[in-house]
Amino acid sequence: MGDPGERCGMDMGLLKVFLAVAEEGSISKAAQSLNYVQSNVTARIQQLEQELKTPLFYRHSRGITLTSAGQTFMEYTVRILKLLDEAKQAVLDSPVPKGSITVGSDTTAAVRLPAILSAYRVCYPDVEVHLQVGRAGELIDSVLQHTVHGAFLDGPVEHPEIVQELLIHERIGLVIPDTMDYQGIRSVHDKTLLMLNSECLYRSRLEKWLAEEGGRLGKVMEFGTMEGLLGCVKAGIGYAVLPLSYFTRMNVTEGIRIYPFPEKYAEVPTVFIRRRDLYMTSAFREFIEELKAGLPEAVSGADMTADTAAEL
Template sequence: MDIGLLKVFQAAAEEGSISKAAQRLNYVQSNVTARIQQLEQELKTPLFYRHSRGITLTSAGQTLMEYTLKIFNLLEEAAQAVLDSPVPKGSITIGSDTTAAVRLPAILSAYRGCYPDVEVHLQIGRNNDLIDAVLQYTVNGAFVDGPVEHPEIIQELVINEKLGLIVPDTIDYQGLQSVHDKTLLILNANCIYRTRLEEWLGDEGCRLGKVMEFGTMEGLLGCVKAGIGYAVLPVSYFNRMNVTEGIRCYPFPERYAEVPTVFIRRRDLYITSAFREFIEELKMRLPEAVCGADIPAAEPG
């Protein structure tokens, strides 16, 4: 199977359009169409559904896409293995949700001080998007809400965070009853923070009120300060923000407080010396973290 055909197939699948894939690859549209047809003929199965809105993968196409990602990752891994050396260099990409990202500046600064030849990229996103990025090899590892149960993912570190209610000063907080009918402000409507809150509410005979979802932490906290509602965040995140005006943090009861943040990577990811040393830096800078699976040794360059 020709690698060139797979590159065209991947572009078409990701763009959902023959014309957009052609623009991305700088090909004429008929060339993209012909190459996809060639691949379908070779595999003796249709890879795309064609419709008025563009193209979508068939089940066979979805299977091929999974293998295509693995093939291109193996090619990249082969290049990394050849070029890797005991002295970290090159680049790594780390994913993080917004709350975990507050821990990273000190870690990244220390790491760059030790390994200035490594270029570190940080990708901030939501939980599911970061897990997908790990699975698709677009980030080396990511901090996400855990646990993550997936056969192709390893959890390297687990940090047990404690949740708190983030409440505006305008609310006379006297316990959960003070906020149960207020609007919950949240970054991800389906996150584990909401689940823990609903468990607490249910045991107290209360129900969750309205939920307002935000795209940024700045917008969320600004609306909490404005008295629009309340939020649920790790206490450690609130403490690192060093907020002294407008909002207060009240810890959850111990029974509902603990949520894990995990650092994940693909099980089959090649561990370069740069990424290995980054994980070691995490272990040193996050003493409260519980180590997960052992990291396989990198081959010397």
């Protein structure tokens, strides 16, 4: 054991300096963002490396990059600073929701959120709500890294640090250009599938339906936006699989036709996830309640057993 009188110099300020340098990839840029003199930032990084007895950065002509030890330390630094922020939120939290929350969503689930966010803002005008739209993997990482409070995703997520707060059953449909002669699922055999996320459950449902009818999946093209995807469907470049709720809510039908999936393949679960250890501020708790009110088909994550999630 070390000397009990020995004092650790690793304070929150030092961690913030390290994180700024890691994110900027440059001592000078980090100094600018922190409003510090460059020599001070350099000295703090040297202090940290001496204390940890390992280099955290590679120095080169283009700037600096993290070593493997630095990458590991950065992951813990992000978690520590987010936990500190949560601790402050817990201390300052009040029964009346205030502050801010950040919610993630994939592009297809985002269609459900405007009405919910609008109703929530009317009830709690002192809460600032941010929406982050992204792919499933990115959103799961954001939840785990505390950069979003929770996120909508397709399908159950199996991770020891994540709980599924809500479950929504989306019904999906085949979206084809209105110029296509549709004679059943074999009509898209070997044609190009256009998707926002090629790894989502929509694709696996389609593959099962195709296999049942003796067809097979053709090429797959990914898109970053719903507008771009639908534009290419209308142009006859390919077809898509999307939730029916998007079309009923957005009233987008020009140039396309929509055919619901067979009942046994039609439902895809959308879950709302959060970290298991996340401190639930009053603002976030009320957001969850607004979700339950705005999504009548939603059920509590507590009702989802392991067997239920596996079946989905």
